[in-house]
Amino acid sequence: MAKLYSKKNKTEIVMNPRDETISFILNYSKALRVITHKNMKFESLQN
Amino acid sequence: MQNKLISDATLVSNYIQGDEPSLEILIKRHKQRIFSFIYSKVYDRDVAEDIFQDTFIKVIKTLKRGAYNEEGKFLPWVMRIAHNLVIDYFRKNNRMPKFDNSGEFSIFSVLSCDTLNAEKAIIKEQVESDVRRLIDELPEDQKEVLMMRMYNDMSFKEISERTGVSINTALGRMRYALINMRKVIEKHNIILTN
Structure with a gap:
């Protein structure tokens, strides 16, 4: 019987990140300010 | 939408x-x-x-x-x-696969660390010092044979040559040394395990 050398398609993993992770990212985005001064950029986190 | x-x-x-x-x-x-x-x-x-x-x-x-x-x-x-x-x-992670140890099999049951932890090192020291004191209590001829056999790792033939007694006498002294030590250990309930 002929051998099959082709790989089986892996079942795709479907997962979502936790809500806390999303919330952290969104809060980080709101807190981050980039200040530009004479071609220089500074990051500051304002909580 | x-x-x-x-x-x-x-x-x-x-x-x-x-x-x-x-x-x-x-x-x-x-x-x-x-x-x-x-x-x-x-x-x-x-x-x-x-x-x-x-x-x-x-x-x-x-x-x-x-x-x-x-x-x-x-x-x-x-x-x-x-x-x-x-x-x-x-x-x-240096391309090293991580072992999360979450399954039934525990890697730590087969892997052990040779070095003693602080507690075990203290106990070992204590046991060794207790054994030394027990040996000091033995009669001189038994103590001599035991020290040569256990600490100097000499054969009974070498011990007999060094002490000028027959191999059988050396063996007998070793036997009595151990019997005497056991007696003292049992009498005083000394624990000599780590």
């Missing part, structure tokens, strides 16, 4: 201009693909969460710094960042 109509490029542009909810839409739109991609590489939920978070921190920093160019598309760009962070993660 409204969100679907707005393109990624528009949302990115709005976000750069300060519209925070645009980022939320972008994350919600692509979170499953990005997170599944990361998880398919690392197979660890917590590590995948960390890498997902770091990916978006990079995305946010790049966008807010105005360093993003719209040449490529948003999702492939984020996927590339995630991919690079996955590589960084494996590099940091």
Whole structure:
């Protein structure tokens, strides 16, 4: 019987990140300010 | 439904201009693909969460710094960042597979550390000093044979030659030395185990 050398398609993993992770990212985005001064950029986190 | 109509490029542009909810839409739109991609590489939920978070921190920093160019598309760009962070993660772990020890089999049941911990080292020292004191209590001839056999690792033939007695006498002294030591140990309930 002929051998099959082709790989089986892996079942795709479907997962979502936790809500806390999303919330952290969104809060980080709101807190981050980039200040530009004479071609220089500074990051500051304002909580 | 409204969100679907707005393109990624528009949302990115709005976000750069300060519209925070645009980022939320972008994350919600692509979170499953990005997170599944990361998880398919690392197979660890917590590590995948960390890498997902770091990916978006990079995305946010790049966008807010105005360093993003719209040449490529948003999702492939984020996927590339995630991919690079996955590589960084494996590099940091020195390509060593991690053993999470969460199954029934415990790796620590077969692996043991040869060095003693502080407590065991103290007990060992104590036991050794107790044994020394017991040996000191033995009659001189028995003590001599025991010291030569156990501490100097000499054969009974060598002991007999050194002490000038027959091998049988040396053996007998060793036997009595051990009997006497056992007696003292039992009498005083001395514990000599580590």
